[in-house]
Amino acid sequence: MPESPSVPGSLQVPLWRALAVFRFASLAYILLLALRNARDYAHPIAAALVLAVMVAWTVFTAYAYARPERRRWPLLAADLVITMAVVLISPVVIGRPALAAGVPTFAVAWSGAPVLAWAVSGGRRRGATAAVLLGAADLAVRESLTQSSVTGGILMLLAGVAVGHVTRLGAIAEERLQRAVELEAATRERERLARGIHDSVLQVLALVQRRGAHLDGEAGELARLAGEQEAALRALIATRAPVHGDGGEEVDLRTIIGRYATATVSVAAPATPVPLPASAAREVGAAVGAALDNVARHGGGQARAWVLLEDEGQAVIVSVRDDGPGIPPGRLTEAAAQGRLGVAQSIRGRVTDAGGSVEITSAPGQGTEVELRVPRVTS
Template sequence: MASVTEPDPAWAATAPLWRAVQAFRLVTLLYAVGQQFASVPHYTNQRLSWALIAVMAVWSGISAVLLSQWRIRHEPRVRTAVVIGDHLVVIALIFATRLVAPFDWYHGHQTLPTTLWAANAVVSAAILWGPFGGIGSGLLVSAAVITARAQWDFDVWRDATLPVLISVGLALGLASNTARRAHAQLQRAIRLTAAAQERERLARQVHDGVLQVLSYIKRRGTEIGGPTAELAQRAGEQEVALRVLISEQGEPADVGGVGEDLRPLLTAQTTPSVFVSTPGDPVLLGHWAAREVAAAVAAALANVVQHAGAGAKAYVLLEDMGDELIVSVRDDGPGIAPGRLAEAEGQGRMGVSRSIVGRIAALGGTAHLLFEAAPADGSPDEGAGAEWEFRIPLDRRQ
């Protein structure tokens, strides 16, 4: 036999079907041999009929072995050749009935290879080529049986051969396609799980080394100031980029091709001074909407870094209320003086109005600064902080 190799995953999906139909082949062979014992007294050439039954038995054994093997070289080609050979043997044996029996016999009885055994070719074609291949094979074998028995008259519509073979081909073809789709989904799930586990392993290693160093450089560079401030800024940018790389999924969570999970986009912004809390279940938005919300949160966190000081901490909370999303960004810095945002906008500084409020408004939502903390004398109150609240409506019907 040919050299051993690993089974093709695409073909392995239908392995249970191929093995099951070989048991069916054995049962149909036993039925055909039993039918031979009952019919041979009516044959005119009994020796030839037994020789043809021997051919049927030998071919059944060869085809059963080849179709059930999964570790042979060029397996798809071998299986295709066997299925084609199955049809040739079946059709040849069907027409050979005329050589062993008189017209009166084969016109009103089963052919030498019984209809049940001939169905093996239809079953194999259905598994190999799907429902269309199964139906085509059923039509071909049925046409051979009807022609060999000379039944091209009204009797053909009272015979069960045609509808039975076509039904078998259709049913097994659909089953094989379903098995292939299920196998493909299983393989994809296995790959995604393996990728997620590998990302988690790399994330732990990177967090214990590179991210901590980048965070330290950013913090110390900001504290020292001067020329090292640019180094701190670059280190902070690379820290964020690296966190995005190890936090985002390999593929966005997708529902109907238009949904993306907002959670990884927010958790990617986690740093030693930024804490993100999200629900346990996916929070799905359109791809553009999810990116806009994440960008608004990033802009709010950038303001915390710029105005609240190096030691300030920020907290991001994502809540799915069913009909709307609520995203809160709170810090423990000195807060924002009353009227400061309006003053900045009047001076032409559009960072908050465009990067935060404008993005959320474009999604049909609202962005509110819940409080602007400062004492009556106007001096900053250390630790008062500020909190943004974004509310984005959801339409679950979409």
């Protein structure tokens, strides 16, 4: 799973620091081996040059990988290529007789550094790819294939997969922690606003509704509207904000549908959560909102609406029914031909994008019922 470069404070930062320590520790081990086996090398001067390149590259990568913007393909590819070159040049500089006698190659543990770098930057697959390439290079310099010669490659492969998996889990944990912090902050702000609204706006609206409930004319209409807005505000501040996640997360559809409850809109939902992928839930909620907008627009402000949420296990059904004037036969087709695509796009289009279907039942003078059906995708 490719990941974006780390940012300051990321959970990947300790992994990059640990990788830098590993590079220097493995380099120190190689230098000690070189001092011990220098007299067995076929070309000691060339060996010294190779070791100098390894020292310079270790210092450079420790600096380069410390910068998040540099942890990209140019540096990752160069790291792998240089390490492979060190492995492939070992038989020439050290000499095959010395290698056959048990003298280790230049890379030894140092060759694991690019494997770990690829794993931290891109997860299991990228780490495994680097391990396979370096393992193939190591086997290419050996005259015979033995159990001990394969062990190093297997260890690198396991390290790449393990570190890549840990890195992926860290990235997921970091994303969830960030969303939890944002949700907590949003919830606290919502509660603060709810307290302010309850102590001011709702009190005024309730007062207007009580004082004008028995009046006729515009004063009575004003009191009625104040009562509707009071009910809408109370439902809004009492409903928990839905969690905004990606398409793979699930949210409770009740929290989205419940926002539309007002004095003229009744919402009925199961007592238990109705989970649905976040992207599908948002589309269904927007489609319900569009249907209720049509009720308010074409019902003359007097129509009532009922929203029913049902969970059938394999599918979720939302029905929006009203007691308005209804839709004349052919009206929807005529509106689409005139370019008025409210129903086609705001309702049908949204539900279709969520993998569902829409059925509209209406007759003049008998209201309208819009049924939204969204199937659950089972893995």
